[in-house]
Amino acid sequence: MQSFDIDKSDLLRLKTALENSDAELQQVLQQYHTSEIAILFEKLQPEERERIIKILPAVEASEVISEMDEEHHPAELLINLDKEKRSEIVEELDYDDATDIISQLGESEQQEILDGIDQEDATNIRTLLTYQEDTAGGLMNTDLIKVNVNLTKNEALEEIIRQSEQMEEFYTLYGVNDIGELKGILSIKDIIKARRQVRVEELVNTDFVFVKADLDQEEVAKLISQYNLTSIPVVNDDMKLLGRITVDDIIDVMEEENTEDILKISGVSEDEELSGGWQDAVKSRLPWLVINLGTAFLAASVIRHFDATAAKLPVIAAYMTIIAGMGGNAATQALAVTVRRISLSDLTDKQAYNTVLKEFLVGMINGAANGVIVFIVALLYDANPKLGLALFLAMTGNLIVAGLTGATIPLILKRVGIDPAVASSIIITTFTDCIGFLLPLWLATKLLL
Amino acid sequence: MQSFDIDKSDLLRLKTALENSDAELQQVLQQYHTSEIAILFEKLQPEERERIIKILPAVEASEVISEMDEEHHPAELLINLDKEKRSEIVEELDYDDATDIISQLGESEQQEILDGIDQEDATNIRTLLTYQEDTAGGLMNTDLIKVNVNLTKNEALEEIIRQSEQMEEFYTLYGVNDIGELKGILSIKDIIKARRQVRVEELVNTDFVFVKADLDQEEVAKLISQYNLTSIPVVNDDMKLLGRITVDDIIDVMEEENTEDILKISGVSEDEELSGGWQDAVKSRLPWLVINLGTAFLAASVIRHFDATAAKLPVIAAYMTIIAGMGGNAATQALAVTVRRISLSDLTDKQAYNTVLKEFLVGMINGAANGVIVFIVALLYDANPKLGLALFLAMTGNLIVAGLTGATIPLILKRVGIDPAVASSIIITTFTDCIGFLLPLWLATKLLL
Structure with missing residues (x-):
């Protein structure tokens, strides 16, 4: 009976017990709720987890295993146990949990586990295995x-x-x-x-x-x-x-979906395991970066078209990076608000229109506000009011583009049935980079040269 | 009895009924579950909502109001009703829901509502009003x-x-x-x-x-x-x-917290209402943009130090924007994974160390991979292998910095008790901008000039 908070001392205690005899380990384990053991489990090595599961009675072992995150591979833990213990644990699991775990294994391993358990249980699990993991059928429990x-x-x-x-x-x-x-x-x-x-x-x-x-x-x-x-x-x-x-299963789904949303909007593949290894992370992120490298070359090619301007006005290089970068930030803000709004409820045509209008306005106001600051800096630092005017207009223009793309692209994606979160900031900033380079260079060329 | 999906035809139907007599409107409303009316409610104008609440029996009206998002101001709706109807509705509400709504009002309006209802109910609500809204006391229901x-x-x-x-x-x-x-x-x-x-x-x-x-x-x-x-x-x-x-109250909390996480990591104040007006959005986002403008000037000042290099090698301007931009993207990826991981469970020192090490490795590999592409482009397009080498090294270096800051900064913030999500991509990209400009300019100066 306790308001519970696992801390370092609990982990230390368990780690110490793991160095000692089974009896001592058992005594320490008895002091924790199975949900607490499941949390401590995440901080342990696979062989330590195996030892604990072997020591725990099947009822408790099954509770701990069912609480384990997929990322920590409960299925592998199960397959490494001796046959008798494994069957006991699987029989204790709720059908939906057993199915989730067994579905992580290869066909022959699935067969091996199901052959070892009570045949009624096996039939129930076999039926549940036929449903896709991320559907109602894959989530449901037949125990009712x-x-x-x-x-x-x-x-x-x-x-x-x-x-x-x-x-x-x-x-x-x-x-x-x-x-x-x-x-x-x-x-x-x-x-x-x-x-x-x-x-x-x-x-x-x-x-x-x-x-x-x-x-x-x-x-x-x-x-x-x-x-x-x-x-x-x-x-x-x-x-x-x-x-x-x-x-309670829905709470897990919500956590999963929210993780996916945050990852996708940041240009990370939704499949990346948060605590996965570097190989996993490279595989998940490199493709996005390479796509972005392509679009970055596109944006940079804008700069090459204005070599003459850059040569005559070298200071423009520093300013254009500021304007492009600010556009990227404003677009990320508009994108986050729009994506989250869409994911919580569908918008009517009128609401979608109002959203775009609002982001246009916000972009204009925030752009003008930051544009004034840049104008003042150009005036004081470079004593160049014409440059200041070009930069003011470029900042305002780019932040309008940022607001419009940040709101419009996810709305369009949603309409055509694509997850709006893939309109990640990585994609959106291509626009603000291109326009962020183009506007100051073009306006400076027009107004100053 | 239906698997339910509100669509445009339902909204159209309700909107049409709103043009007609009370009897007709009543008939249409009867065909919907109160949860469904609550969803349709979000698409209506305040005066339309008021009309529906007036027509619905108090039991149903209270259910609809309790389902309303705070963003749509249920408290204002309530205060606009006549006294009798209002009291009936408040008495039907669960204590926790009534408290949430009433807490949105000013003191005198709170008094007015509470004076009009059953005194036992009023006492219960008054007690609940003393708890902070975002604590267990503010969430709890005394009905048990x-x-x-x-x-x-x-x-x-x-x-x-x-x-x-x-x-x-x-x-x-x-x-x-x-x-x-x-x-x-x-x-x-x-x-x-x-x-x-x-x-x-x-x-x-x-x-x-x-x-x-x-x-x-x-x-x-x-x-x-x-x-x-x-x-x-x-x-x-x-x-x-x-x-x-x-x-069910916790599900609402999770949605709220997840919205805050996505907004904060994207540099939007957590208080911004998703469907709020442009004034609200400007207030919430402009401060972040101005902070970032300051840091952008810092990064741009790096460029001004290398005016000589830029003059002799104008093509470097285009390349350095690519390297800085790629650093920003890689940092956003590392940040999203780390922030989400921290928000789901606390990390031990060892796990934190491994996270930083992993992001260092991922940055190095992704940096080298993209560096090779940039090297090849510099070779083919500019026929300049020394430039290619400088860009390869700069890209690798900047993506290492991106990985390190994206992982380290949220971990440090968490340790000192600050919400790691405020290490938004806006803040992190300051580092990758500075290093992304500095490295190619400095390396090009060393290797080429």
């Missing part, structure tokens, strides 16, 4: 309480107690008919309060939200968030109840 | 089921049914002693299954996670996510049960 709507109150209560024997939390109860079609949801409160003779049919709430097994997990998360649900039933095309998704 | 641990099974069951009369979902039951101290949590399943004479004391689970009222909401979200909880009790320093936070 379903009650035939033809039962009476007392029969239903008995049935619920029987089915809940092996479950920790059951959230919602589901009412199904004789052929397994979902008819409604039931609250335990209504069953308890009902009179004896009442049948489940009269108690179910038929106004419920459900999802099909192939729905994308991001859409499932949106529904659960919008309707404030604790769980949502998953059905097939014939309305047969397949499973349910609980809100 | 608590059972004295001295009751027998049957007494407890009666008590639960009595208390649950006005609640939709109760998630967890709480066992308290005579003076209101939290003793443990209870599952409805265990109560139903228990024998008659058993007392609650024997049924409560005393191994539970709780939080104090002043804990930051982000920490609450982490606990709920780590322990896979559906709700968490909130206590004061004497372990007296104050309320509980449910997982």
Whole structure:
């Protein structure tokens, strides 16, 4: 019973225990909740994790493994265990967790694990393995309480107690008919309060939200968030109840999707593991950098067209980098606000139009404000008011371009069905670089030479 | 009963109904779940929202208002209603939702609303108003089921049914002693299954996670996510049960925190409303841009030191913008991965060291790869292998700097207690700009002149 915060002393304690006998290690482990062991687990070496899993009873070992991040390869940990322990652990896992972990393995290893466990469990897991990992089917758990709507109150209560024997939390109860079609949801409160003779049919709430097994997990998360649900039933095309998704799995989905958003908008492949090795990171980031190198050459070719201007006015080189860089920053701001807004809710045409208009205005005002500063610097430092005017206009112009591209490109991508977050700042800054070089060079040529 | 997706036709339908009589509008509204009306609400004008709230029965109106985003100002909507309707709606709201909304108003308006409602409700809301909005106390709901641990099974069951009369979902039951101290949590399943004479004391689970009222909401979200909880009790320093936070409120917190992360890393103030006006956006973004303008002058002053080099080798201007820009991109990548990693879990010293080492390696490899491309271009396009060599070295050097700053700065900020996301790409790129200009200019001067 504690408000919990793992700190260094806990890790040190566990590390020390790992140097000692099994009995001592066991004693230390007993003092932690399995969720706490799972957090400490992330800081350990693979062979240390293996030792702990071997020592823990199967129930607890399965809880720790189910909490492990995919990045730390729970599947490999499992496959390294001896056959008996492994089977015990897999049988203790919730079907959806077991499926997630087993799906990381090769076909023959999957076979090996499933052959070693209870055949009913194996069948359930095999079915779940057929769904895509990032869909409702891949998220759902088949472990749930379903009650035939033809039962009476007392029969239903008995049935619920029987089915809940092996479950920790059951959230919602589901009412199904004789052929397994979902008819409604039931609250335990209504069953308890009902009179004896009442049948489940009269108690179910038929106004419920459900999802099909192939729905994308991001859409499932949106529904659960919008309707404030604790769980949502998953059905097939014939309305047969397949499973349910609980809100704790959705929290993991949200974390995953948010990580992907931040990475994509920063020009990192969404598949990069945050704690992965350097090989992984190079593979994920180098392609974006090479694409950007191509666009950077494009922007730089603008400069080469104005060699004469640069030779006569060498100071322009320093100023144009400032204007291009500021454009990149303003575009990144507009992009972040627009991408996040789109990802939280769809925009109507009018809202999209207003967004672009707003970013145009913001770009103009911020551009003029920074333009005035640059004008003053050119006046005081270079004693050149014409240069100052050219720079003021260039800064304003480039920040307008920044606002427009930062808002328009993600909106267009969304309309054509591409994830707006791939309009990463890397892509957007190509525009602000090109315009940021072109405008000061061209305006300086016109006004000064 | 539907897997739900609001589209344009729904909005059009509602907009048309808004042109017509109250009866027709009522009929259209009846076809939507309150969560759906809340989504459509975001696309309407304030006066249209007001009309709908006036027409809806208080129960439904309160559900719609509680679902409204703070950005759409539910408090103003409420204050514009006539007194009677307003009181009805506030009384229907959950205490936590009512508190959130009322806290947006000025003191006299708060008073006016609270004076108009049931005094028990008002007292509860007044207590909640004393907690900071972004703490456990500000998030919690005081509506919960608590059972004295001295009751027998049957007494407890009666008590639960009595208390649950006005609640939709109760998630967890709480066992308290005579003076209101939290003793443990209870599952409805265990109560139903228990024998008659058993007392609650024997049924409560005393191994539970709780939080104090002043804990930051982000920490609450982490606990709920780590322990896979559906709700968490909130206590004061004497372990007296104050309320509980449910997982659906945490989903809103996670969305909020993730929005803040994306905005901050992109150099936007965390307070900017995504759908706010241009004034709001200028206020939130201009300060960052002006700070960056200062640092950009710093970077540009590097260029002015090499006026002689630029005059003799004008092509260097184009190349140095490429190298500085690529550094900015690589730094943004390293920053995004590191910030997201830190925000999901704390790193040990060893993990922090490995992160920096990894980013150094990634910077070197990506730098060398892009450096080779630039070398080849300088060779083919400018027929200048010495320039190519200088550019290769500069690109590699700058991407190493990018990796090191992108990883080190957020790690240092975290250690000194500053939010690592403020190490936004805007700040980090100052380094890569300075080094990105300095390296090619200095190396070209050394190798070529």
